[in-house]
Amino acid sequence: MLRKMPDNRFIREFEEKMSQSTVEHLGTSIAEYDHSQPESSEPLRILWSARWEHDKNPEDFFAAIDMLNKTDTPFELAVIxxxxxxxxxxxxxxxxxxxxxxxxxxHISDPSEYAKVLSWADVFVSTAMHEFFGLGCVESALAGGYPILPQRLAYPELFRADIGENKRDFFYDGSPKMLAKRLEKLAKAKKNGCIWNGSPQRVKDMLKRFLWENRAPKLDDKIECL
Known part of the structure; x- marks a missing residue:
């Protein structure tokens, strides 16, 4: 855009500042909340948490829920x-x-109530078409929710889609049909005793880098270098 300006473009200065800049992730302390362990006989607990606007694509989420409902799969919803x-x-x-x-x-404004919802959920679902970071899905996963995410936006970076088992387990192709199939499969896995296939700690370990206890020292170091 600067190159299209007629004058006062400051391209050299801009490039110099860009070379000195980094993009830093957010931090969270949500891991202090414990995930409840519901009985396997209970319905699959599905959480969709996002701004109630079109760029979060609620239409695809509810289309997937409609498909899931037709399979007679037992489930409960949190839409916040x-x-x-x-x-x-x-x-x-x-x-x-x-x-x-x-x-x-x-909308849930109280942090303790928000934590209760995260602890309640078995699965966190995103259908977003726009996302700056994805703090809600990081918080949910750290609280014990199984992430089911479209393979786009920031999610592949956050949840390491470059690792084969992560791509297989936590991502879908972005379509309501595939999302419904993934949810149906997870409901069956819960009925059999374990959604996580024996490795519930895997995502928490992967996302520890976003805990404030790990992020704060790195941000402090960046500020000290200014």
């Missing part, structure tokens, strides 16, 4: 997030349709 003036109509329709399955709904 902040809403603004222009709320997609799909939320009102879904609330009415799945009122008997919804356990948490809407």
């Amino acid at each position: 997030g902040q809403s603004f003036r222009d709320v997609p109509e799909i939320f009102a329709a879904a609330k009415e349709k799945y009122s008997d399955r919804i356990k948490f709904w809407g």
Whole structure:
């Protein structure tokens, strides 16, 4: 964009500053909350947590839930997030349709209540088309939720899709059909006793780099170098 400016482009100065700059990740302390261990006979607990806007693609999420519902798979829902003036109509329709399955709904401002929802969930689902970082999915995974994420945006970096087993286990192709299949498979795995296939600590270990106890010293070092 600077090169298109007629004058005062400061390209050299800009490139110099860029060479001195880094992009640093956020931090979280959500790992202090314990994940509850529901009985295998209970329905699959599905969490969708995002702003209630079109760029988070709620239409695909509820399309997948509709497909899952047709398989007679037992499940419960937590659909949480902040809403603004222009709320997609799909939320009102879904609330009415799945009122008997919804356990948490809407914006949760209290941190302790938010932690309860994360601890409740078996699975965290994203359908986002826009995401700066993905703090909600990191927090959910650190709290014990199994991530099911589209292979796009920041998610492949956060959840190391370059590692074969991570790509296989935690990602889907972004379509409602594949998301529904993944959720149905996880519900069956829960019924058999273990969603995580024997390795529930794997994601937590991978995401420890985002805990404030690890992020803060690195950010302090960066600031000291300014």
